[in-house]
Amino acid sequence: MPELPEVETTKRAIAVFEGQVLKKIEVHNPNLRWAVDCKTIKTINEAKILSITRRAKYILIQLKNYCLIIHLGMTGTMRILPIESNATRKHDHVVFYFAKHKLIFNDARRFGSLHITKSPSNHFLLSALGPEPNQSDFNADFLYQKIKTSNTHTKSFLMNQKNVVGIGNIYACEILFAAGISPRRKIKYLTKKDCRAVVDQTHRIINLAIEKGGTTLQDFYAPDGNKGYFKIELNVYGREHQECRNCQNPIKRIIQNQRSTFFCKKCQN
DNA sequence: ATCTACTCCTGATTGC
DNA sequence: TGCAATCAGGAGTAGA
Structure with missing residues:
Protein backbone atom coordinates (compact mmCIF):
# COMPACT_ATOMS: atom_id res chain seq x y z
CA MET A 1 0.00 0.00 0.00
CA PRO A 2 1.76 3.09 -1.17
CA GLU A 3 1.98 5.94 1.28
CA LEU A 4 3.71 9.18 0.47
CA PRO A 5 7.27 7.80 0.59
CA GLU A 6 6.37 5.03 -1.85
CA VAL A 7 4.75 7.53 -4.17
CA GLU A 8 7.85 9.71 -3.94
CA THR A 9 10.00 6.67 -4.69
CA THR A 10 7.83 5.79 -7.66
CA LYS A 11 7.97 9.37 -8.91
CA ARG A 12 11.77 9.34 -8.74
CA ALA A 13 11.94 6.04 -10.58
CA ILE A 14 9.77 7.17 -13.46
CA ALA A 15 11.40 10.60 -13.63
CA VAL A 16 13.83 8.98 -16.07
CA PHE A 17 11.18 9.70 -18.68
CA GLU A 18 11.43 13.46 -18.25
CA GLY A 19 12.36 14.96 -21.59
CA GLN A 20 11.41 11.80 -23.45
CA VAL A 21 8.59 11.52 -25.95
CA LEU A 22 5.45 9.71 -24.86
CA LYS A 23 4.40 7.90 -28.03
CA LYS A 24 0.94 6.82 -26.92
CA ILE A 25 -1.10 5.57 -24.00
CA GLU A 26 -3.06 2.33 -24.05
CA VAL A 27 -5.88 1.86 -21.59
CA HIS A 28 -6.71 -1.80 -21.08
CA ASN A 29 -9.19 -1.23 -18.30
CA PRO A 30 -10.69 2.23 -17.79
CA ASN A 31 -12.64 1.24 -14.68
CA LEU A 32 -10.38 2.63 -12.02
CA ARG A 33 -11.55 4.69 -9.04
CA TRP A 34 -12.89 7.06 -11.66
CA ALA A 35 -13.50 6.04 -15.25
CA VAL A 36 -10.49 7.01 -17.34
CA ASP A 37 -11.19 9.64 -19.98
CA CYS A 38 -10.09 7.41 -22.86
CA LYS A 39 -11.30 9.82 -25.49
CA THR A 40 -8.84 12.51 -24.44
CA ILE A 41 -6.13 9.97 -23.63
CA LYS A 42 -6.31 8.72 -27.21
CA THR A 43 -5.41 12.17 -28.55
CA ILE A 44 -1.99 11.91 -26.88
CA ASN A 45 0.68 10.99 -29.39
CA GLU A 46 4.33 11.95 -29.66
CA ALA A 47 4.01 14.22 -26.62
CA LYS A 48 7.18 15.36 -24.91
CA ILE A 49 7.23 15.00 -21.14
CA LEU A 50 8.13 18.35 -19.63
CA SER A 51 8.25 17.24 -16.01
CA ILE A 52 7.28 14.50 -13.58
CA THR A 53 6.47 15.70 -10.08
CA ARG A 54 4.52 14.73 -7.00
CA ARG A 55 1.82 16.52 -5.01
CA ALA A 56 0.54 14.68 -1.96
CA LYS A 57 0.08 11.10 -3.16
CA TYR A 58 -0.50 12.15 -6.74
CA ILE A 59 2.08 11.80 -9.50
CA LEU A 60 1.87 14.58 -12.08
CA ILE A 61 3.17 14.01 -15.59
CA GLN A 62 3.22 17.34 -17.37
CA LEU A 63 2.95 17.35 -21.15
CA LYS A 64 2.80 20.40 -23.37
CA ASN A 65 -0.98 20.63 -23.47
CA TYR A 66 -2.12 18.26 -20.77
CA CYS A 67 -1.22 17.02 -17.33
CA LEU A 68 -1.67 13.39 -16.35
CA ILE A 69 -2.62 12.83 -12.71
CA ILE A 70 -1.96 9.37 -11.32
CA HIS A 71 -2.95 8.02 -7.92
CA LEU A 72 -1.71 4.58 -6.87
CA GLY A 73 -4.58 3.97 -4.46
CA MET A 74 -3.96 1.00 -2.21
CA THR A 75 -2.31 -1.47 -4.53
CA GLY A 76 -1.13 0.55 -7.51
CA THR A 77 2.40 0.08 -8.84
CA MET A 78 4.35 1.30 -11.83
CA ARG A 79 6.94 -0.81 -13.57
CA ILE A 80 9.27 -0.16 -16.45
CA LEU A 81 9.88 -2.78 -19.13
CA PRO A 82 11.95 -2.84 -22.30
CA ILE A 83 9.68 -2.02 -25.24
CA GLU A 84 10.02 -5.53 -26.69
CA SER A 85 9.04 -7.27 -23.44
CA ASN A 86 5.81 -9.22 -23.27
CA ALA A 87 5.87 -9.69 -19.51
CA THR A 88 2.29 -8.78 -18.76
CA ARG A 89 0.55 -9.31 -15.45
CA LYS A 90 -2.96 -9.55 -14.20
CA HIS A 91 -4.33 -6.05 -13.48
CA ASP A 92 -2.10 -4.19 -15.96
CA HIS A 93 -4.58 -1.39 -16.69
CA VAL A 94 -2.61 1.32 -18.49
CA VAL A 95 0.56 1.24 -20.63
CA PHE A 96 2.59 4.33 -21.52
CA TYR A 97 4.82 3.81 -24.57
CA PHE A 98 8.22 5.41 -25.07
CA ALA A 99 10.95 4.83 -27.67
CA LYS A 100 12.77 2.08 -25.79
CA HIS A 101 10.58 1.37 -22.77
CA LYS A 102 7.04 1.05 -21.62
CA LEU A 103 5.68 2.15 -18.30
CA ILE A 104 2.87 0.03 -16.89
CA PHE A 105 0.27 0.98 -14.31
CA ASN A 106 -0.91 -2.10 -12.43
CA ASP A 107 -3.55 -1.96 -9.71
CA ALA A 108 -5.31 -5.03 -8.33
CA ARG A 109 -7.96 -3.26 -6.29
CA ARG A 110 -8.47 -0.35 -8.67
CA PHE A 111 -8.56 2.26 -5.93
CA GLY A 112 -6.02 4.12 -8.04
CA SER A 113 -6.83 6.57 -10.80
CA LEU A 114 -5.67 8.30 -13.95
CA HIS A 115 -6.93 11.74 -14.88
CA ILE A 116 -6.02 13.98 -17.77
CA THR A 117 -6.49 17.72 -17.41
CA LYS A 118 -5.37 21.03 -18.85
CA SER A 119 -5.02 22.78 -15.50
CA PRO A 120 -3.94 20.55 -12.64
CA SER A 121 -3.95 23.35 -10.07
CA ASN A 122 -7.70 23.73 -10.51
CA HIS A 123 -8.39 20.01 -10.56
CA PHE A 124 -10.83 18.87 -7.89
CA LEU A 125 -8.38 16.30 -6.57
CA LEU A 126 -5.63 18.84 -6.04
CA SER A 127 -7.29 22.15 -5.29
CA ALA A 128 -8.09 21.67 -1.60
CA LEU A 129 -4.98 19.90 -0.37
CA GLY A 130 -3.05 20.94 2.72
CA PRO A 131 0.72 21.44 2.92
CA GLU A 132 3.27 18.70 2.26
CA PRO A 133 4.21 16.95 5.53
CA ASN A 134 7.94 17.39 5.01
CA GLN A 135 7.93 21.04 3.96
CA SER A 136 8.44 24.12 6.11
CA ASP A 137 4.89 25.42 5.67
CA PHE A 138 3.77 22.50 7.79
CA ASN A 139 5.09 23.91 11.05
C1' DA B 1 -18.93 24.03 7.95
C1' DT B 2 -17.56 19.84 9.92
C1' DC B 3 -17.76 15.13 11.15
C1' DT B 4 -18.84 10.20 10.53
C1' DA B 5 -20.48 6.14 8.06
C1' DC B 6 -20.39 4.14 3.81
C1' DT B 7 -18.43 2.78 -0.49
C1' DC B 8 -15.44 1.13 -4.21
C1' DC B 9 -12.18 -3.67 -4.96
C1' DT B 10 -9.40 -8.02 -4.68
C1' DG B 11 -5.81 -10.75 -2.37
C1' DA B 12 -4.41 -12.77 1.89
C1' DT B 13 -5.76 -14.87 5.91
C1' DT B 14 -8.74 -17.35 8.97
C1' DG B 15 -12.41 -20.60 10.18
C1' DC B 16 -15.25 -24.55 9.56
C1' DT C 1 -8.47 -29.68 0.61
C1' DG C 2 -11.96 -26.30 -0.33
C1' DC C 3 -15.05 -22.85 0.12
C1' DA C 4 -16.89 -18.85 2.58
C1' DA C 5 -16.38 -15.15 5.67
C1' DT C 6 -13.43 -11.52 7.24
C1' DC C 7 -10.09 -7.96 6.97
C1' DA C 8 -7.17 -4.32 5.00
C1' DG C 9 -7.31 0.59 3.54
C1' DG C 10 -7.30 6.13 0.43
C1' DA C 11 -10.36 9.24 0.11
C1' DG C 12 -14.70 11.09 -2.12
C1' DT C 13 -19.47 11.41 -1.03
C1' DA C 14 -23.90 11.54 1.26
C1' DG C 15 -26.20 12.62 5.12
C1' DA C 16 -26.40 14.09 9.95
Missing part, protein backbone atom coordinates in the same frame (compact mmCIF):
# COMPACT_ATOMS: atom_id res chain seq x y z
CA ALA A 140 3.99 24.34 14.67
CA ASP A 141 2.46 27.78 14.12
CA PHE A 142 0.45 26.57 11.16
CA LEU A 143 -0.76 23.49 13.01
CA TYR A 144 -1.64 25.41 16.18
CA GLN A 145 -3.84 27.75 14.16
CA LYS A 146 -5.41 24.97 12.15
CA ILE A 147 -6.49 22.78 15.09
CA LYS A 148 -8.57 25.49 16.75
CA THR A 149 -11.54 25.00 14.45
CA SER A 150 -11.46 21.21 14.50
CA ASN A 151 -13.51 19.05 16.81
CA THR A 152 -12.04 15.71 15.76
CA HIS A 153 -9.38 13.57 17.40
CA THR A 154 -5.68 13.77 16.63
CA LYS A 155 -5.42 10.77 14.35
CA SER A 156 -8.37 11.66 12.17
CA PHE A 157 -7.06 15.20 11.85
CA LEU A 158 -3.64 14.04 10.66
CA MET A 159 -5.17 11.75 8.07
CA ASN A 160 -7.36 14.50 6.61
CA GLN A 161 -5.60 15.65 3.44
CA LYS A 162 -7.08 19.12 3.82
CA ASN A 163 -4.97 19.62 6.93
CA VAL A 164 -1.73 18.00 5.79
CA VAL A 165 -1.19 15.59 2.92
CA GLY A 166 0.45 12.21 2.60
CA ILE A 167 -0.17 10.80 6.07
CA GLY A 168 -2.00 7.48 5.92
CA ASN A 169 -3.09 5.12 8.65
CA ILE A 170 0.36 3.68 9.30
CA TYR A 171 2.26 6.93 9.56
CA ALA A 172 -0.51 8.61 11.59
CA CYS A 173 -0.08 5.90 14.24
CA GLU A 174 3.71 6.07 14.15
CA ILE A 175 3.85 9.87 14.30
CA LEU A 176 1.53 10.05 17.31
CA PHE A 177 3.53 7.38 19.13
CA ALA A 178 6.77 9.20 18.46
CA ALA A 179 5.21 12.47 19.62
CA GLY A 180 3.80 10.85 22.78
CA ILE A 181 0.25 11.95 22.00
CA SER A 182 -2.84 9.79 22.26
CA PRO A 183 -4.75 9.19 19.02
CA ARG A 184 -7.95 9.65 21.04
CA ARG A 185 -7.23 13.18 22.22
CA LYS A 186 -9.20 15.98 20.63
CA ILE A 187 -6.77 17.82 18.44
CA LYS A 188 -7.97 21.24 19.58
CA TYR A 189 -6.61 20.61 23.07
CA LEU A 190 -3.05 20.19 21.86
CA THR A 191 -0.62 22.77 23.23
CA LYS A 192 1.86 24.65 21.11
CA LYS A 193 4.49 22.30 22.43
CA ASP A 194 2.42 19.28 21.38
CA CYS A 195 2.06 20.78 17.91
CA ARG A 196 5.80 21.19 17.69
CA ALA A 197 6.28 17.54 18.66
CA VAL A 198 3.80 16.38 16.04
CA VAL A 199 5.44 18.49 13.35
CA ASP A 200 8.95 17.45 14.31
CA GLN A 201 8.07 13.76 14.32
CA THR A 202 6.17 14.07 11.06
CA HIS A 203 9.18 15.62 9.38
CA ARG A 204 11.51 13.04 10.84
CA ILE A 205 9.43 9.97 10.05
CA ILE A 206 8.36 11.00 6.56
CA ASN A 207 11.88 11.98 5.57
CA LEU A 208 13.30 8.77 7.01
CA ALA A 209 10.71 6.74 5.13
CA ILE A 210 11.46 8.53 1.89
CA GLU A 211 15.13 7.84 2.41
CA LYS A 212 14.43 4.15 3.07
CA GLY A 213 11.85 4.00 0.29
CA GLY A 214 14.69 4.73 -2.03
CA THR A 215 15.90 1.21 -1.48
CA THR A 216 12.87 -0.09 -3.35
CA LEU A 217 13.90 1.84 -6.45
CA GLN A 218 15.24 -1.25 -8.14
CA ASP A 219 11.80 -2.85 -7.98
CA PHE A 220 10.70 -0.66 -10.82
CA TYR A 221 13.43 -2.09 -13.01
CA ALA A 222 13.20 -5.64 -11.73
CA PRO A 223 9.52 -6.53 -12.06
CA ASP A 224 9.89 -9.75 -10.10
CA GLY A 225 11.14 -8.07 -6.94
CA ASN A 226 7.84 -6.73 -5.77
CA LYS A 227 8.57 -6.33 -2.08
CA GLY A 228 10.54 -3.75 -0.26
CA TYR A 229 8.29 -1.09 1.17
CA PHE A 230 7.97 -0.20 4.82
CA LYS A 231 11.49 -1.12 5.62
CA ILE A 232 11.46 1.35 8.45
CA GLU A 233 10.85 -0.21 11.81
CA LEU A 234 7.28 0.22 12.94
CA ASN A 235 6.81 0.90 16.65
CA VAL A 236 3.06 0.49 16.99
CA TYR A 237 1.34 -0.26 13.68
CA GLY A 238 0.39 -3.94 13.40
CA ARG A 239 1.86 -4.69 16.82
CA GLU A 240 -1.26 -5.34 18.91
CA HIS A 241 -0.46 -7.27 22.12
CA GLN A 242 3.27 -6.96 21.48
CA GLU A 243 5.50 -5.08 23.91
CA CYS A 244 5.93 -1.36 23.53
CA ARG A 245 9.56 -0.81 22.59
CA ASN A 246 9.68 2.00 25.11
CA CYS A 247 7.84 0.77 28.23
CA GLN A 248 7.15 -2.94 27.53
CA ASN A 249 3.40 -2.56 28.08
CA PRO A 250 1.25 -4.20 25.41
CA ILE A 251 0.32 -2.16 22.35
CA LYS A 252 -3.41 -1.54 22.10
CA ARG A 253 -5.59 -1.62 19.01
CA ILE A 254 -8.81 0.35 18.74
CA ILE A 255 -11.05 1.31 15.85
CA GLN A 256 -11.38 4.97 14.89
CA ASN A 257 -13.34 6.00 11.81
CA GLN A 258 -13.53 2.37 10.71
CA ARG A 259 -9.75 2.11 10.78
CA SER A 260 -7.38 0.31 13.11
CA THR A 261 -5.41 2.54 15.41
CA PHE A 262 -2.40 1.19 17.28
CA PHE A 263 -0.92 2.97 20.29
CA CYS A 264 0.67 2.64 23.72
CA LYS A 265 -1.61 3.72 26.55
CA LYS A 266 1.29 4.50 28.81
CA CYS A 267 3.55 6.39 26.41
CA GLN A 268 0.83 8.39 24.67
CA ASN A 269 -1.37 10.87 26.53
Whole structure:
Protein backbone atom coordinates (compact mmCIF):
# COMPACT_ATOMS: atom_id res chain seq x y z
CA MET A 1 0.00 0.00 0.00
CA PRO A 2 1.76 3.09 -1.17
CA GLU A 3 1.98 5.94 1.28
CA LEU A 4 3.71 9.18 0.47
CA PRO A 5 7.27 7.80 0.59
CA GLU A 6 6.37 5.03 -1.85
CA VAL A 7 4.75 7.53 -4.17
CA GLU A 8 7.85 9.71 -3.94
CA THR A 9 10.00 6.67 -4.69
CA THR A 10 7.83 5.79 -7.66
CA LYS A 11 7.97 9.37 -8.91
CA ARG A 12 11.77 9.34 -8.74
CA ALA A 13 11.94 6.04 -10.58
CA ILE A 14 9.77 7.17 -13.46
CA ALA A 15 11.40 10.60 -13.63
CA VAL A 16 13.83 8.98 -16.07
CA PHE A 17 11.18 9.70 -18.68
CA GLU A 18 11.43 13.46 -18.25
CA GLY A 19 12.36 14.96 -21.59
CA GLN A 20 11.41 11.80 -23.45
CA VAL A 21 8.59 11.52 -25.95
CA LEU A 22 5.45 9.71 -24.86
CA LYS A 23 4.40 7.90 -28.03
CA LYS A 24 0.94 6.82 -26.92
CA ILE A 25 -1.10 5.57 -24.00
CA GLU A 26 -3.06 2.33 -24.05
CA VAL A 27 -5.88 1.86 -21.59
CA HIS A 28 -6.71 -1.80 -21.08
CA ASN A 29 -9.19 -1.23 -18.30
CA PRO A 30 -10.69 2.23 -17.79
CA ASN A 31 -12.64 1.24 -14.68
CA LEU A 32 -10.38 2.63 -12.02
CA ARG A 33 -11.55 4.69 -9.04
CA TRP A 34 -12.89 7.06 -11.66
CA ALA A 35 -13.50 6.04 -15.25
CA VAL A 36 -10.49 7.01 -17.34
CA ASP A 37 -11.19 9.64 -19.98
CA CYS A 38 -10.09 7.41 -22.86
CA LYS A 39 -11.30 9.82 -25.49
CA THR A 40 -8.84 12.51 -24.44
CA ILE A 41 -6.13 9.97 -23.63
CA LYS A 42 -6.31 8.72 -27.21
CA THR A 43 -5.41 12.17 -28.55
CA ILE A 44 -1.99 11.91 -26.88
CA ASN A 45 0.68 10.99 -29.39
CA GLU A 46 4.33 11.95 -29.66
CA ALA A 47 4.01 14.22 -26.62
CA LYS A 48 7.18 15.36 -24.91
CA ILE A 49 7.23 15.00 -21.14
CA LEU A 50 8.13 18.35 -19.63
CA SER A 51 8.25 17.24 -16.01
CA ILE A 52 7.28 14.50 -13.58
CA THR A 53 6.47 15.70 -10.08
CA ARG A 54 4.52 14.73 -7.00
CA ARG A 55 1.82 16.52 -5.01
CA ALA A 56 0.54 14.68 -1.96
CA LYS A 57 0.08 11.10 -3.16
CA TYR A 58 -0.50 12.15 -6.74
CA ILE A 59 2.08 11.80 -9.50
CA LEU A 60 1.87 14.58 -12.08
CA ILE A 61 3.17 14.01 -15.59
CA GLN A 62 3.22 17.34 -17.37
CA LEU A 63 2.95 17.35 -21.15
CA LYS A 64 2.80 20.40 -23.37
CA ASN A 65 -0.98 20.63 -23.47
CA TYR A 66 -2.12 18.26 -20.77
CA CYS A 67 -1.22 17.02 -17.33
CA LEU A 68 -1.67 13.39 -16.35
CA ILE A 69 -2.62 12.83 -12.71
CA ILE A 70 -1.96 9.37 -11.32
CA HIS A 71 -2.95 8.02 -7.92
CA LEU A 72 -1.71 4.58 -6.87
CA GLY A 73 -4.58 3.97 -4.46
CA MET A 74 -3.96 1.00 -2.21
CA THR A 75 -2.31 -1.47 -4.53
CA GLY A 76 -1.13 0.55 -7.51
CA THR A 77 2.40 0.08 -8.84
CA MET A 78 4.35 1.30 -11.83
CA ARG A 79 6.94 -0.81 -13.57
CA ILE A 80 9.27 -0.16 -16.45
CA LEU A 81 9.88 -2.78 -19.13
CA PRO A 82 11.95 -2.84 -22.30
CA ILE A 83 9.68 -2.02 -25.24
CA GLU A 84 10.02 -5.53 -26.69
CA SER A 85 9.04 -7.27 -23.44
CA ASN A 86 5.81 -9.22 -23.27
CA ALA A 87 5.87 -9.69 -19.51
CA THR A 88 2.29 -8.78 -18.76
CA ARG A 89 0.55 -9.31 -15.45
CA LYS A 90 -2.96 -9.55 -14.20
CA HIS A 91 -4.33 -6.05 -13.48
CA ASP A 92 -2.10 -4.19 -15.96
CA HIS A 93 -4.58 -1.39 -16.69
CA VAL A 94 -2.61 1.32 -18.49
CA VAL A 95 0.56 1.24 -20.63
CA PHE A 96 2.59 4.33 -21.52
CA TYR A 97 4.82 3.81 -24.57
CA PHE A 98 8.22 5.41 -25.07
CA ALA A 99 10.95 4.83 -27.67
CA LYS A 100 12.77 2.08 -25.79
CA HIS A 101 10.58 1.37 -22.77
CA LYS A 102 7.04 1.05 -21.62
CA LEU A 103 5.68 2.15 -18.30
CA ILE A 104 2.87 0.03 -16.89
CA PHE A 105 0.27 0.98 -14.31
CA ASN A 106 -0.91 -2.10 -12.43
CA ASP A 107 -3.55 -1.96 -9.71
CA ALA A 108 -5.31 -5.03 -8.33
CA ARG A 109 -7.96 -3.26 -6.29
CA ARG A 110 -8.47 -0.35 -8.67
CA PHE A 111 -8.56 2.26 -5.93
CA GLY A 112 -6.02 4.12 -8.04
CA SER A 113 -6.83 6.57 -10.80
CA LEU A 114 -5.67 8.30 -13.95
CA HIS A 115 -6.93 11.74 -14.88
CA ILE A 116 -6.02 13.98 -17.77
CA THR A 117 -6.49 17.72 -17.41
CA LYS A 118 -5.37 21.03 -18.85
CA SER A 119 -5.02 22.78 -15.50
CA PRO A 120 -3.94 20.55 -12.64
CA SER A 121 -3.95 23.35 -10.07
CA ASN A 122 -7.70 23.73 -10.51
CA HIS A 123 -8.39 20.01 -10.56
CA PHE A 124 -10.83 18.87 -7.89
CA LEU A 125 -8.38 16.30 -6.57
CA LEU A 126 -5.63 18.84 -6.04
CA SER A 127 -7.29 22.15 -5.29
CA ALA A 128 -8.09 21.67 -1.60
CA LEU A 129 -4.98 19.90 -0.37
CA GLY A 130 -3.05 20.94 2.72
CA PRO A 131 0.72 21.44 2.92
CA GLU A 132 3.27 18.70 2.26
CA PRO A 133 4.21 16.95 5.53
CA ASN A 134 7.94 17.39 5.01
CA GLN A 135 7.93 21.04 3.96
CA SER A 136 8.44 24.12 6.11
CA ASP A 137 4.89 25.42 5.67
CA PHE A 138 3.77 22.50 7.79
CA ASN A 139 5.09 23.91 11.05
CA ALA A 140 3.99 24.34 14.67
CA ASP A 141 2.46 27.78 14.12
CA PHE A 142 0.45 26.57 11.16
CA LEU A 143 -0.76 23.49 13.01
CA TYR A 144 -1.64 25.41 16.18
CA GLN A 145 -3.84 27.75 14.16
CA LYS A 146 -5.41 24.97 12.15
CA ILE A 147 -6.49 22.78 15.09
CA LYS A 148 -8.57 25.49 16.75
CA THR A 149 -11.54 25.00 14.45
CA SER A 150 -11.46 21.21 14.50
CA ASN A 151 -13.51 19.05 16.81
CA THR A 152 -12.04 15.71 15.76
CA HIS A 153 -9.38 13.57 17.40
CA THR A 154 -5.68 13.77 16.63
CA LYS A 155 -5.42 10.77 14.35
CA SER A 156 -8.37 11.66 12.17
CA PHE A 157 -7.06 15.20 11.85
CA LEU A 158 -3.64 14.04 10.66
CA MET A 159 -5.17 11.75 8.07
CA ASN A 160 -7.36 14.50 6.61
CA GLN A 161 -5.60 15.65 3.44
CA LYS A 162 -7.08 19.12 3.82
CA ASN A 163 -4.97 19.62 6.93
CA VAL A 164 -1.73 18.00 5.79
CA VAL A 165 -1.19 15.59 2.92
CA GLY A 166 0.45 12.21 2.60
CA ILE A 167 -0.17 10.80 6.07
CA GLY A 168 -2.00 7.48 5.92
CA ASN A 169 -3.09 5.12 8.65
CA ILE A 170 0.36 3.68 9.30
CA TYR A 171 2.26 6.93 9.56
CA ALA A 172 -0.51 8.61 11.59
CA CYS A 173 -0.08 5.90 14.24
CA GLU A 174 3.71 6.07 14.15
CA ILE A 175 3.85 9.87 14.30
CA LEU A 176 1.53 10.05 17.31
CA PHE A 177 3.53 7.38 19.13
CA ALA A 178 6.77 9.20 18.46
CA ALA A 179 5.21 12.47 19.62
CA GLY A 180 3.80 10.85 22.78
CA ILE A 181 0.25 11.95 22.00
CA SER A 182 -2.84 9.79 22.26
CA PRO A 183 -4.75 9.19 19.02
CA ARG A 184 -7.95 9.65 21.04
CA ARG A 185 -7.23 13.18 22.22
CA LYS A 186 -9.20 15.98 20.63
CA ILE A 187 -6.77 17.82 18.44
CA LYS A 188 -7.97 21.24 19.58
CA TYR A 189 -6.61 20.61 23.07
CA LEU A 190 -3.05 20.19 21.86
CA THR A 191 -0.62 22.77 23.23
CA LYS A 192 1.86 24.65 21.11
CA LYS A 193 4.49 22.30 22.43
CA ASP A 194 2.42 19.28 21.38
CA CYS A 195 2.06 20.78 17.91
CA ARG A 196 5.80 21.19 17.69
CA ALA A 197 6.28 17.54 18.66
CA VAL A 198 3.80 16.38 16.04
CA VAL A 199 5.44 18.49 13.35
CA ASP A 200 8.95 17.45 14.31
CA GLN A 201 8.07 13.76 14.32
CA THR A 202 6.17 14.07 11.06
CA HIS A 203 9.18 15.62 9.38
CA ARG A 204 11.51 13.04 10.84
CA ILE A 205 9.43 9.97 10.05
CA ILE A 206 8.36 11.00 6.56
CA ASN A 207 11.88 11.98 5.57
CA LEU A 208 13.30 8.77 7.01
CA ALA A 209 10.71 6.74 5.13
CA ILE A 210 11.46 8.53 1.89
CA GLU A 211 15.13 7.84 2.41
CA LYS A 212 14.43 4.15 3.07
CA GLY A 213 11.85 4.00 0.29
CA GLY A 214 14.69 4.73 -2.03
CA THR A 215 15.90 1.21 -1.48
CA THR A 216 12.87 -0.09 -3.35
CA LEU A 217 13.90 1.84 -6.45
CA GLN A 218 15.24 -1.25 -8.14
CA ASP A 219 11.80 -2.85 -7.98
CA PHE A 220 10.70 -0.66 -10.82
CA TYR A 221 13.43 -2.09 -13.01
CA ALA A 222 13.20 -5.64 -11.73
CA PRO A 223 9.52 -6.53 -12.06
CA ASP A 224 9.89 -9.75 -10.10
CA GLY A 225 11.14 -8.07 -6.94
CA ASN A 226 7.84 -6.73 -5.77
CA LYS A 227 8.57 -6.33 -2.08
CA GLY A 228 10.54 -3.75 -0.26
CA TYR A 229 8.29 -1.09 1.17
CA PHE A 230 7.97 -0.20 4.82
CA LYS A 231 11.49 -1.12 5.62
CA ILE A 232 11.46 1.35 8.45
CA GLU A 233 10.85 -0.21 11.81
CA LEU A 234 7.28 0.22 12.94
CA ASN A 235 6.81 0.90 16.65
CA VAL A 236 3.06 0.49 16.99
CA TYR A 237 1.34 -0.26 13.68
CA GLY A 238 0.39 -3.94 13.40
CA ARG A 239 1.86 -4.69 16.82
CA GLU A 240 -1.26 -5.34 18.91
CA HIS A 241 -0.46 -7.27 22.12
CA GLN A 242 3.27 -6.96 21.48
CA GLU A 243 5.50 -5.08 23.91
CA CYS A 244 5.93 -1.36 23.53
CA ARG A 245 9.56 -0.81 22.59
CA ASN A 246 9.68 2.00 25.11
CA CYS A 247 7.84 0.77 28.23
CA GLN A 248 7.15 -2.94 27.53
CA ASN A 249 3.40 -2.56 28.08
CA PRO A 250 1.25 -4.20 25.41
CA ILE A 251 0.32 -2.16 22.35
CA LYS A 252 -3.41 -1.54 22.10
CA ARG A 253 -5.59 -1.62 19.01
CA ILE A 254 -8.81 0.35 18.74
CA ILE A 255 -11.05 1.31 15.85
CA GLN A 256 -11.38 4.97 14.89
CA ASN A 257 -13.34 6.00 11.81
CA GLN A 258 -13.53 2.37 10.71
CA ARG A 259 -9.75 2.11 10.78
CA SER A 260 -7.38 0.31 13.11
CA THR A 261 -5.41 2.54 15.41
CA PHE A 262 -2.40 1.19 17.28
CA PHE A 263 -0.92 2.97 20.29
CA CYS A 264 0.67 2.64 23.72
CA LYS A 265 -1.61 3.72 26.55
CA LYS A 266 1.29 4.50 28.81
CA CYS A 267 3.55 6.39 26.41
CA GLN A 268 0.83 8.39 24.67
CA ASN A 269 -1.37 10.87 26.53
C1' DA B 1 -18.93 24.03 7.95
C1' DT B 2 -17.56 19.84 9.92
C1' DC B 3 -17.76 15.13 11.15
C1' DT B 4 -18.84 10.20 10.53
C1' DA B 5 -20.48 6.14 8.06
C1' DC B 6 -20.39 4.14 3.81
C1' DT B 7 -18.43 2.78 -0.49
C1' DC B 8 -15.44 1.13 -4.21
C1' DC B 9 -12.18 -3.67 -4.96
C1' DT B 10 -9.40 -8.02 -4.68
C1' DG B 11 -5.81 -10.75 -2.37
C1' DA B 12 -4.41 -12.77 1.89
C1' DT B 13 -5.76 -14.87 5.91
C1' DT B 14 -8.74 -17.35 8.97
C1' DG B 15 -12.41 -20.60 10.18
C1' DC B 16 -15.25 -24.55 9.56
C1' DT C 1 -8.47 -29.68 0.61
C1' DG C 2 -11.96 -26.30 -0.33
C1' DC C 3 -15.05 -22.85 0.12
C1' DA C 4 -16.89 -18.85 2.58
C1' DA C 5 -16.38 -15.15 5.67
C1' DT C 6 -13.43 -11.52 7.24
C1' DC C 7 -10.09 -7.96 6.97
C1' DA C 8 -7.17 -4.32 5.00
C1' DG C 9 -7.31 0.59 3.54
C1' DG C 10 -7.30 6.13 0.43
C1' DA C 11 -10.36 9.24 0.11
C1' DG C 12 -14.70 11.09 -2.12
C1' DT C 13 -19.47 11.41 -1.03
C1' DA C 14 -23.90 11.54 1.26
C1' DG C 15 -26.20 12.62 5.12
C1' DA C 16 -26.40 14.09 9.95
